[in-house]
Amino acid sequence: MSTAHWDPQAGHLLSPDGKWYWDGLTQEWKPATGQAAPHTAAPAEPPARPQPERGLSSFTGTVRSEDLGFGQPVLVWARWILIGTGLLLSFWSPSDPTTLKVQLAAIVALAFGNFYLHVQLLRGHPALDTVVYGASLADIGVVTALVLVQGGFQSPVFIFYFAAVVGISVAFPTWLTAGYTALAIGVYGVVSLATATTDELPAVFTRLLMIAAVAVCGNLFARSETKRRTEAIRVHDEMLDEIEQKGGTENVQPA
Amino acid sequence: MSSPREVRSAKQAEQEDLFFGQAVILWARWSVIVAGIVIVLWTSNTVDLLTRTMPFFLVLMAVNFFLHGRYVMGSPLNRVAVTAASVVDLVLITAILVLWPGAHGLKSDFFVLYFPVVFAFALVFTRQVEVAYTGLAMVAYAAASFLTDPSIITNGIEAKDLVMRLIVIAALGFLGNYYFRIQRGRLARASAGAKAV
Numbered sequence: 001m002s003t004a005h006w007d008p009q010a011g012h013l014l015s016p017d018g019k020w021y022w023d024g025l026t027q028e029w030k031p032a033t034g035q036a037a038p039h040t041a042a043p044a045e046p047p048a049r050p051q052p053e054r055g056l057s058s059f060t061g062t063v064r065s066e067d068l069g070f071g072q073p074v075l076v077w078a079r080w081i082l083i084g085t086g087l088l089l090s091f092w093s094p095s096d097p098t099t100l101k102v103q104l105a106a107i108v109a110l111a112f113g114n115f116y117l118h119v120q121l122l123r124g125h126p127a128l129d130t131v132v133y134g135a136s137l138a139d140i141g142v143v144t145a146l147v148l149v150q151g152g153f154q155s156p157v158f159i160f161y162f163a164a165v166v167g168i169s170v171a172f173p174t175w176l177t178a179g180y181t182a183l184a185i186g187v188y189g190v191v192s193l194a195t196a197t198t199d200e201l202p203a204v205f206t207r208l209l210m211i212a213a214v215a216v217c218g219n220l221f222a223r224s225e226t227k228r229r230t231e232a233i234r235v236h237d238e239m240l241d242e243i244e245q246k247g248g249t250e251n252v253q254p255a
Numbered sequence: 256m257s258s259p260r261e262v263r264s265a266k267q268a269e270q271e272d273l274f275f276g277q278a279v280i281l282w283a284r285w286s287v288i289v290a291g292i293v294i295v296l297w298t299s300n301t302v303d304l305l306t307r308t309m310p311f312f313l314v315l316m317a318v319n320f321f322l323h324g325r326y327v328m329g330s331p332l333n334r335v336a337v338t339a340a341s342v343v344d345l346v347l348i349t350a351i352l353v354l355w356p357g358a359h360g361l362k363s364d365f366f367v368l369y370f371p372v373v374f375a376f377a378l379v380f381t382r383q384v385e386v387a388y389t390g391l392a393m394v395a396y397a398a399a400s401f402l403t404d405p406s407i408i409t410n411g412i413e414a415k416d417l418v419m420r421l422i423v424i425a426a427l428g429f430l431g432n433y434y435f436r437i438q439r440g441r442l443a444r445a446s447a448g449a450k451a452v
Contacts, residue, residue: 070441074434081426085419092415156416159423162370166427170434202297203364206290213286213371214427217279218434221378224275225438232445 067226069126071171076121078167079114079139082160083107086146089157095150102149106142113138133176139164140184147188152195153204161188161211169218181215269334269381272439276379277331281323283375284344287368288316291351294365304356315347337379341388344372349395353403360403361417366396369424377431385435389428393421 014021014032021032086107094100113135120127127135143164147155161184168180185208192204291312299305322340325331332340348368353359373392377385400407400417407413 070437071434073437074430077433078426078430081422081430085422085426089415089419092411092418156419159367159370159420162367162423163426163430166374166430200364202294205297206294206364207367209286209290209293210367210370213283214374216286217283217371217375217378218431220282221276221279221434222438224278225442228275229442229445232442236445 067173067222068129068132068171071167071222072117072121072126072132075132075136075167075171076114076118078163079110079135080118082139082143082163083111083114086157086160099149103146106145110138110142132171136164136168136172136180137183139167140180140187143184144187144191147191153192153200154195158188158192158207162214165211165215166218169215170222172219174219174223177215177219181212185211272379272435273334273337274331276435277326277337279375279378280337280341280372281319281326283371284315284319284340285323286371287344287348288312288319290368292316298357308355311347338384338388341372341376342391345369345388345392345395348372349399352396352399359399361400361407361413362404366420369396370427373424374427374431377428378435380432380435382432382436385428385432389425392428393424396424397421 018032021030086103090100090103090107117127117131117135126132140161143157143160146157146160149155150157165181165184169177172180188211189204189208192207193201196204292309295305295308295312299308318340322332331337348365351365351368352363355363355365358364369392373389376388380388397417404413407417
């Protein structure tokens with residue numbers, strides 16, 4: 001994406017096409033042609049055509065969100081914790097072969113997927129949004145499958161919903177966090193209501209409320225951080241304008 | 256990749272993080288209060304039980320009203336007070352696990368109350384403080400479980416449940432603080448751009 005850039009010769013900001021400059025006194029863009037030191041912008045290079053990707057990502061679109069990229073490490077580590085703990089506990093006094101097979105198959109599938117996502121991160125090339133969204137759906141699906149295999153409400157592995165929701169809440173935008181959390185709560189709520197006794201309903205309520213609480217806390221924090229960063233960048237831009245008004249020529253870079 | 260130059264002093268950074276992050280801790284505490292009050296109203300069959308348990312949450316609610324009010328007015332608590340209030344949260348939840356009528360310790364379903372509290376704390380404080388707090392929560396839960404039922408050690412299934420829950424408490428602390436540190440880096444880069452001018 002092209003942005004305004006600093007012209008050190010003329011001492012002001014130029015628009016991406018070089019035809020406009022930012023007048024800090026009047027706080028508006030003005031044509032660059034009337035300037036004492038006209039700036040001849042080099043013809044913009046045509047945007048490079050996106051090269052077809054050959055990895056798994058090529059099947060799923062091209063969008064990478066910055067916030068999601070920074071939240072991906074949390075998602076990946078949350079999933080490794082889920083996988084590691086799941087493996088450890090699967091081999092710790094297993095109940096029956098069928099349950100163990102389902103557990104191991106689900107965990108190994110999740111591990112392969114997470115390995116791919118982690119490699120992408122290590123290469124400095126976070127996975128595409130749709131891949132991340134799909135992986136988080138898989139997390140909820142795997143935890144739900146384990147809960148169902150172990151008897152629904154009685155299953156102790158429901159706590160892995162928390163690890164999954166933590167990653168989602170800090171990485172995804174609010175509306176998606178709400179959607180995924182509602183999905184997790186809805187699915188687990190239905191499973192629990194179908195398998196719990198009347199006396200256990202308060203416990204079901206507590207579990208569901210705490211899943212929602214974790215999602216709210218994570219997303220609240222992520223939004224707060226976005227505002228703080230935006231404010232820091234706004235301060236930076238205002239300082240640039242002030243320098244321009246004073247005719248300063250400090251060597252500064254736009255945020 | 257070079258690490259961003261942090262232009263704030265460590266003390267300034269901690270104060271800012273505490274100021275902006277305190278809301279998360281307040282909301283986590285609200286979730287515990289709401290859960291507690293609903294459970295009390297739902298499960299209490301006698302006036303005696305209701306009068307013994309409800310005041311506990313009413314007091315906590317009043318305290319959180321005060322803390323939230325101060326936050327909204329722009330004068331949130333300092334670091335020591337927030338830490339102390341968060342430790343009180345752990346004490347309260349552990350007391351619920353041990354003293355609440357019905358199932359106790361490991362068999363109590365209220366252990367999930369630890370999760371939002373530990374996660375919210377990890378989003379606000381530096382790594383050392385977070386590790387200490389998460390460790391305290393784990394020790395408190397393990398102690399509550401062992402004290403109410405020492406046979407956990409010899410019961411493989413119960414020991415497994417306890418280990419699983421302790422791992423998830425630790426994971427929430429780790430993940431919360433991991434994200435906190437990622438965000439510190441991003442904010443430091445943005446702030447460094449501003450100060451460089």
